[in-house]
Amino acid sequence: MGKSLMFDARSRMPVPASELFSWHAREGAFERLTPPWETTEVLERSGDGIQEGARVVVRIRIGPVAQRWEARHTKYIEGSLFQDEQVSGPFASWVHTHRVWPEPPDSSVLEDEVVYAPPLGAAGRAFGGGMIRRRLERMFAYRHALTREDLRRHAAFAGQGPLTVAVTGATGLVGGALVPFLTTGGHQVRRLVRGRPNAARGDVAWNPAKGELDVAALEGVDAVVHLAGENVAQRWTPQAKETILRSRTDGTRVLCEGLARLQKKPRVLVCLTGIGFYGNRQDEVVTEVSPPGEGFLATVCRAWEAATAPAEEAGIRVVHLRTGVVLDARGGALAKMAPAFRMGGGGPLGSGRQWMSWISLEDVVGLTHFALFTPELRGPVNAVSPQPVRQGDFARTLGRVLSRPAVFPLPAVAVRTLFGEMGQETVLEGAHVRPEAAERQGFHFMLPELESALRFTLGLTTQGPQFTHGPAQVAP
Template sequence: MRIALTGSSGLIGKALVRSLHADGHDTVRFVRRAPAGPGEARWDPRAGYVDPAGLEGVDAVVHLAGAGVGDHRWTAAYKKEIRDSRVLGTAAIARAVAALDSPPAVLVCGSAIGYYGDTGDRPVDEGAPAGTGFLPSVCVDWEAAAAPARAAGIRTVFARTGLVVAAGGGAWGKLFPLFRAGVGGRLGNGRQYWSYISLDDEIAALRHIVDTPALSGPVNLTAPHPLTNREVTAAMGRILHRPTVCAVPAPVMRLALGEFAGDVLGSQRVLPARLLESGFAFRHPGIEESIRAALA
């Protein structure tokens, strides 16, 4: 297969490219700079430009680009960057694939379980409505921006990803050094649910989506058994053989993180109903397997 990607320099994008190349697939990586070779093509999401030559003959497009949600404090300017990087980029890609004479069979758009907002103890699957707040509103607009591709008859999937367990980036990339240093602990009261997925399963799920024609619309990419932050903290301590007594009180988190603290302390008990129904088998369904896989 020939697969075009955005966001190929990120944690998930890099791993996906490695996986595809290992199995003999060709990739075209869309970049914002001048292309360095035939495996790259130019795009400018803010300007709405996507080089159509990079999309010619591709079987699938996996669109993962977007500014990191936890990379900076949520100033008004950075909240605009979070939204624009997702909505403008998705709109540009969707219009570009819709305009092709021979469009790809599938467009997989990155999304997030932030769509559901704070669900407390209530388990939710893809049939649940959007939550309220900044991140749910971003996810709603992000997914809506793919409308041109759907209108053109292209199978469009929204991969609503949870917390990816990986040592090389994302939330867990920041947690591992703290726990190794013996200063890891629960966040707030620790009762909030964390819906996680190992990096290996994230990549396998994205490839499963590409290869499964029956899948369209939202698909949750989370392990089947969400756990509380307190349970995740205990698992990290067991595996790393470190104490986990340094709890971070909610007021301290709000002082340090500002508005973003509300989402860190919020609870999301998200289930991967559509993945399981489509026959996907998790390699690391539990938190301990996921953590060990990341450390390996």
């Protein structure tokens, strides 16, 4: 096999080495560090986390081809090192060593060293070496930036102790990022599930359509995050509108009535609603004190927020996070738009003049966490970037990030024909929404600027870690 190659990434982290290592050892670290542009599915797990002998099998997609990758942890030194090695997969060999060491007085250094051999020997190194190197740079730039920000966010509230947090909608776009964020930070998560609950994991059974909730299983939770609800991105037939409305109001009412009956009530309920509350406001600047607007989404959001009344009346602090367009490569609006832009067919929607108040997925996660620990936040909180854009500017920025033209508009009449009322309210209309409540309480946005947010989630930046490359003498 000859010489293997070595890739090394190093970054300083804002916490002591012990906390940096613990973050990696906790449940959810693998999921948290999987880049959003990678299609990865965990098929099997065995063993104890990252300790020697633990094993994980995943399905990854490299281009159009899905491949199975099995890795085994081969070394573990508490507080300073762990290592995983490919058992089978796309590389001829792969050994990934994670190192942590203190950086006085109270920070640390994270090093990821990968020693690998591409498939097909010399031909693989000659023709695939550059592609592999660029892919590693993208991946570890993302991983180190995310690790640093997660650690910073958790450290800000470390003095308040770990929480037990109940989460609805844990498998959705936001829940899929929030749950591993919380568990890697040392919090315990209880997922509310409609199917059979996993008792060992602490799941809680509920069926909001039938008005059912295992209230006793929620005793002892410190906080609740409510994310569940029917997807609005569908044609709004009368039946679909009824389903959307009931999924939000009935589920919220069942949950809040259950919380109100608890002996020891949670200190806070964070409920994600939407800036659809404000309706179409054209160029008006909207804040949390602005009145509701008109339209179906405004009606849904008003009823949705009103359904939390039983929790508020029981003395629970309730925060309504009114989210804008959530940007992430894994799902939502960006995942739907990106393929057309990559093929050179993207462009403004309708006039392109309508405001698009957006937020990165990581800032939704961060603001949810911030709301759990900030007693001054109560009632409506706009979960949007402080830098909204017009839809045409969004299209041009996405085209620039993907190095593609963005000159093919989709006329308003086509949007209405394809998507009906849903397209009118969610695509052709908008509002210039400001996050005044979050900014007033000092929330720090990780990705406030659109181009940086797009590059981060699409894996199109390598800024951050210190990278080195080169040959490594490794036995074949």
